[in-house]
Amino acid sequence: MKTSGGSDAAKRRAGESAAAAVDDGDVVGLGTGSTAAHAIRRIGERVDAGLDVRGVPTSFASRELAADRGIPLVDLDRAVGPDAPGIDLAIDGADQVVTAGSASGGEHAAPANAAIKGGGAAHAREKLVDSAADRFLVVADPSKETAALDRPVPVEVLPAGRSVVAQAVRAADGEPTLRRAERKDGPVVTDNGNLVFDCAFGEIADPAALSTTLSETPGVVDHGLFVDLADEIHVGTATDVRVVTW
Template sequence: MKTSGGSDAMKRRAGESAAERVTDGDVVGLGTGSTAAHAIRRLGDRVDAGLDIRGVPTSFASRELAGEEEIPCLDLPEAVGPKGPGIDVAIDGADQVATGTGEGADAGGEADGDDPVPGGALIKGGGAAHAREKLVDAAADHFLVVADPSKESPRLDRSVPVEVLPAGRTAVAAAVREAGGEPTLRCAERKDGPVVTDNGNLVADCAFGEIADPAALSATLSSTPGVVEHGLFVGFADEVHVGTESGVRVDEL
């Protein structure tokens, strides 16, 4: 369930802004989606101009684009294994970014008043790559989110993508309903049947309405047997690069 949003120019400004944060010698997490693709293309231009980096793709699509741009790539185990160099920075998009109000919540996302949503909480998974994205984004020293203004909201209220083991589909659906959500199996476009992730699993888009406490819901979903990973990213982002009509706004978190 990919999301539509702002203009391609806005997405390009955001992606290229984050790509300029990358420095010589960095290992870079390469996100998935249209805005992250602009970052990968800009990194390709910089590599062509002499920048020495290695990428860690989060999906088949990002690996293919990195290959087209001649960006050398590592697999995640190579990057974060015992002898790996680690990941210096990850650049990835989001389906929704909570702007919050700066009041009523601490940095860890604990409810502390009228506004329990910290700025920078995300919903990801429109491209069904959120399991690998979360692995890469969590391993990075710095995670830069790239977005356009249509992705911003005071509170998260989009459906949360949940990657599910096929055998656990029914049990997970029941657990989501018990948690106050309504799951819908994501169907593929231009083919019969459900979406199958790069990991061979299914995706349920789970509608919870306005999410008052993303951290609590994240913990609930993470502890549900049969859930491989979910699209709530709480406490991951370090910067949000928002492309606008005239430039880029960078919010540090």
Template sequence: MKTAGGSDAAKRAAGERAAEAVEDGFVVGLGTGSTTAYAIEALGRAVADGLEIRGIPTSFQSRRLALEVGIELTTLDAVETVDLAIDGADQVVDAPDADGHGALIKGGGAAHAREKLVDTAADRFVVVADPSKLAPTLERSVPVEVLPDAHTVIADRVRDLGSEPTLRAAEGKDGPVVTDNGNLVLDCAFGSIEDPDTLATHLSRLPGVVEHGLFVGLADATYVGTADGVDVREY
């Protein structure tokens, strides 16, 4: 699998290491993105060798890949618990002395609403990443999924919070990106986010916001693939 950004070998190492944490009988949240895809493929190989699991995909892409590799799928409302969620990130705070250590920005694939739903429901949420995703503070644009009728109002409210929002445009067709939920995405540039928890609270309170891409206090660990193996950050 050829992927953009980061090292393919590092992504593969992180994804395959996370897949090793899945035990027989687990219900597994299947995240979205190139690094998580390596975990799903590894789980497919384990299923072929006899591992029995059920997966809950967070996007059309992860659902399609899971079906291709033979993972039985289910839904949140059909299970009592999610044992483990494996998901990627666009950026991860890697600063042990910072309040936001382990905070994430997600949503580059516009699947962050479903990802947050599944990741929050899991007993353990593991992030898979390569070193290019680590940063001392979050500084990437924050994806905000909004109801279509609310996008101009939300854009104004986000400007009041100090951001310049951009409606995400689709590639290969005219018009904006439409999420799997039928909504639009505003990419909101705040610069360096020193207090992600407070910003997350402000964004969540805006009527018309379906979900934002700040994941604060949700991850239990990050598996960082490197040239020498996998470094594990526990939170």
């Protein structure tokens, strides 16, 4: 269920803007998706020019692109833990991200720190890396901006827990749809060997509460609601980059 929309130029501006925040010696979380890919390419160019960094990939796709661009890689387990360097910065895309105060919060309300990820079915690993980072930068184009989240929420599910999770989602006033693979029979299978439900809840009035409900559901590996994780959002436009911070 990959999202579409937004020009490649706007995505490139966003990705390259976030890549400029990477400093020499950093360990960097490398996100998944078309906008994060621009950040990875730019970091690769900086590595060619002498930048000393190590990348922590969030998916098979980001690992392949980073390796192709000459970025030294380290596994998450070696980046985080006792005597490990930690992750200085993570850069990742979003399928939908709040960048304006909601109508219920008033005209000048601060934007909620909330996003939906998982169009590429990599959200479980993305959340591990992004939450472990000292700073998390979201990169997006204007088509991903919203005042309130309303896209279906991807939920990674243990295959054996499919029916239990579907029942729990319906009890939370959602409608789960098993994500089907393209150009092959059967469902999408994540890099972790699990299935994905795309769960429609309509407009999500309280992302934090829904995040808690989904996280506490047995059989859920992780979900695509990213709440209170981002430090900045870099939104690429036709001419420049707009940065939203918390």
